[in-house]
Amino acid sequence: MAEAAEIKAPAANVSPAGGTAGGTAPEDALATGRGGGSPAATGPAAETTEVMTVNIGPHHPATHGVLRLIVDLEGEVVRDLKPVIGYVHTGIEKSCEDKSYWKVIPFVERMDYVSYFFQMEAYCGAVERLVGLEIPPRAKYLRTIFLELNRIHSHLVWLGTTALDLGAISMLWYCFRERDRILDLFEMATGQRMHTRYFQVGGVIEDIPLGFEAKLREFVAEMPVRVGQYQALLDRNEVFLSRTKGTGIVSRERLLELGVTGPLLRAAGEPWDLRKAFDYLAYPEMDFKIPVGTVGDNYDRYRVRVAEMLESTRIVEQALDALPDGPFIADDRKYVLPPRSELSTSMESLIHHFKLVTEGYRVGPGELYYAIESPRGELGCFVLADGSAKPARVHFRDPSFVNLQAFRDMSTGSYIADMICSLGMLDPILGGVDR
Amino acid sequence: MPDAPGLELIRGEIEQDHPGAILDTGFEHGCASMSIDPAQLLAVLGWLRDAPGQGYRFLSSLHAADYLPAEPRFAVHYELLNRDRVERLRVKALLADPAAGPVAGEGGLRAGHGPSSTPLPRATRGRNGEEEQSNPLPEIDSCVELFPTAEFQEREAFDFFGIVFAGHPDLTRILLPDDYVGWPQRRDFPIGGEPVTFTYNERNYG
Numbered sequence: 057m058a059e060a061a062e063i064k065a066p067a068a069n070v071s072p073a074g075g076t077a078g079g080t081a082p083e084d085a086l087a088t089g090r091g092g093g094s095p096a097a098t099g100p101a102a103e104t105t106e107v108m109t110v111n112i113g114p115h116h117p118a119t120h121g122v123l124r125l126i127v128d129l130e131g132e133v134v135r136d137l138k139p140v141i142g143y144v145h146t147g148i149e150k151s152c153e154d155k156s157y158w159k160v161i162p163f164v165e166r167m168d169y170v171s172y173f174f175q176m177e178a179y180c181g182a183v184e185r186l187v188g189l190e191i192p193p194r195a196k197y198l199r200t201i202f203l204e205l206n207r208i209h210s211h212l213v214w215l216g217t218t219a220l221d222l223g224a225i226s227m228l229w230y231c232f233r234e235r236d237r238i239l240d241l242f243e244m245a246t247g248q249r250m251h252t253r254y255f256q257v258g259g260v261i262e263d264i265p266l267g268f269e270a271k272l273r274e275f276v277a278e279m280p281v282r283v284g285q286y287q288a289l290l291d292r293n294e295v296f297l298s299r300t301k302g303t304g305i306v307s308r309e310r311l312l313e314l315g316v317t318g319p320l321l322r323a324a325g326e327p328w329d330l331r332k333a334f335d336y337l338a339y340p341e342m343d344f345k346i347p348v349g350t351v352g353d354n355y356d357r358y359r360v361r362v363a364e365m366l367e368s369t370r371i372v373e374q375a376l377d378a379l380p381d382g383p384f385i386a387d388d389r390k391y392v393l394p395p396r397s398e399l400s401t402s403m404e405s406l407i408h409h410f411k412l413v414t415e416g417y418r419v420g421p422g423e424l425y426y427a428i429e430s431p432r433g434e435l436g437c438f439v440l441a442d443g444s445a446k447p448a449r450v451h452f453r454d455p456s457f458v459n460l461q462a463f464r465d466m467s468t469g470s471y472i473a474d475m476i477c478s479l480g481m482l483d484p485i486l487g488g489v490d491r
Numbered sequence: 492m493p494d495a496p497g498l499e500l501i502r503g504e505i506e507q508d509h510p511g512a513i514l515d516t517g518f519e520h521g522c523a524s525m526s527i528d529p530a531q532l533l534a535v536l537g538w539l540r541d542a543p544g545q546g547y548r549f550l551s552s553l554h555a556a557d558y559l560p561a562e563p564r565f566a567v568h569y570e571l572l573n574r575d576r577v578e579r580l581r582v583k584a585l586l587a588d589p590a591a592g593p594v595a596g597e598g599g600l601r602a603g604h605g606p607s608s609t610p611l612p613r614a615t616r617g618r619n620g621e622e623e624q625s626n627p628l629p630e631i632d633s634c635v636e637l638f639p640t641a642e643f644q645e646r647e648a649f650d651f652f653g654i655v656f657a658g659h660p661d662l663t664r665i666l667l668p669d670d671y672v673g674w675p676q677r678r679d680f681p682i683g684g685e686p687v688t689f690t691y692n693e694r695n696y697g
Contacts, residue, residue: 142666315640427551
């Protein structure tokens with residue numbers, strides 16, 4: 057390796073006894089501006105100039121799923137890195153080609169198992185645009201509410217597990233406490249805690265039940281307090297700060313080249329959010345801000361996501377205040393199941409019901425790419441219709457999959473401990489990466 | 492998205508610099524798309540990215556599709572995004588199947604996977620080396636130089652469709668195992684029929 061010669065100089069003039077943090081840090085690690093914290097390599101390891109290739113994963117608790125990393129290490133410093141993925145590939149995209157359009161919905165939900173509502177919206181939105189189906193305003197608002205609740209849920213899972221990686225175990229319990237409240241809300245409205253199959257082509261499957269609104273308002277009132285508690289736990293935590301500040305920096309230009317979107321890009325100072333850029337659902341009527349960072353280090357990523365939780369809470373509250381009355385699903389019997397009550401009195405409804413359940417609806421030939429802002433970035437769904445009742449291709453542009461390419465840039469030249477921190481802040485969901 | 496006239500303007504400008512590069516334009520469901528000559532892919536993508544007044548600098552998504560039984564059969568889609576004007580533009584490079592001839596047509600959309608349906612890719616596939624000789628793969632230039640984000644996505648398209656991206660730095664399978672044989676997202680590749688690797692029950696109680 058060519059780098060082996062360069063590193064020799066700083067490592068050689070370090071006495072093995074010089075134990076203070078940062079003193080033995082190689083140039084790259086120092087250049088990132090970290091002011092000490094975790095002890096750098098001392099003793100024999102510091103003098104090692106040999107590059108060692110280490111395999112991390114696929115079954116490792118810090119890889120947030122079944123991710124395998126082949127890391128070239130020089131002492132404790134990462135010199136190169138290659139993610140190996142595909143361990144949980146289940147062929148969802150291929151399976152979708154064998155299902156009628158409405159049966160695809162539960163399939164695609166299971167890709168990114170933390171943000172299932174977003175996959176549903178990307179897919180249903182794409183099919184709605186292909187068939188030219190306008191969804192009623194109430195459905196738009198309900199979808200917005202559930203998407204934003206799901207965003208909070210996803211960020212809570214991220215915050216809990218990432219803080220756990222950095223040694224803050226209590227964060228996991230606090231975050232999962234609030235996550236459980238969101239899952240309770242999902243269960244109340246949809247009957248399922250995860251993989252709810254709540255969104256349908258044309259709207260949502262059911263209206264929210266009585267008592268849901270009160271429970272949601274309770275949650276919305278409490279969430280900002282809870283976020284304040286998370287910040288109180290982490291924002292002045294010396295260990296957390298020194299491990300996140302100045303680590304994993306990638307410039308905004310490089311992130312854009314790599315196609316990175318979502319909180320990672322916003323943390324680098326680029327205010328790009330599809331909710332603002334494109335007009336979908338009830339977002340144009342919502343008043344919310346796009347949190348951006350300045351440096352683009354792991355600390356900014358943390359701050360951006362935490363701020364997003366608060367903004368999402370605001371969106372939920374506004375959507376709830378402005379929730380219009382009216383139907384929650386479009387009234388187009390060619391695509392939408394007729395109400396259950398009509399089945400025993402109307403022959404026509406029964407026929408429509410039978411046709412929709414057995415064959416499904418046909419979608420005229422066409423293709424469409426529809427992208428929304430998921431908790432991890434641009435989640436795009438490409439649907440190719442060939443005129444039959446089954447899609448000819450369903451492809452998901454999963455943000456975790458694309459963002460993972462930035463991991464090499466985030467970690468090269470940093471300590472292996474910072475690599476673990478960067479991976480947590482990257483927030484890949486391997487179910488979405490591998491599909 | 493550029494509207495339909497805007498799309499024609501872009502087409503006209505590209506035609507001036509690269510005659511014959513644009514084969515067709517389409518505007519449906521509010522989305523603009525253009526089919527291009529795959530040989531001039533990099534010229535068109537580079538023009539859209541760098542020409543003054545264009546600036547489609549962000550490649551949102553790259554994916555492949557199989558239009559069987561249409562000819563040409565494959566397409567690689569480049570979903571470009573202009574973040575200043577907030578416009579999306581789909582560039583489609585249509586690729587014929589070099590292994591076509593009688594095989595592709597006969598396979599049909601829903602080929603069964605019994606031994607009787609011989610033209611299945613599975614039956615004709617050998618190990619990696621032989622495969623390329625016996626079954627040539629469609630090929631297109633890699634755009635990793637222009638858009639580094641394409642690296643994983645081109646590998647994915649190669650993995651599932653067997654589309655070779657010439658010039659890609661590391662064109663290997665990404666989601667499927669390295670020793671997997673076949674291109675499973677092709678429309679003539681059957682669903683199911685994977686051998687079960689967990690045979691404990693079969694062996695002991697079957």
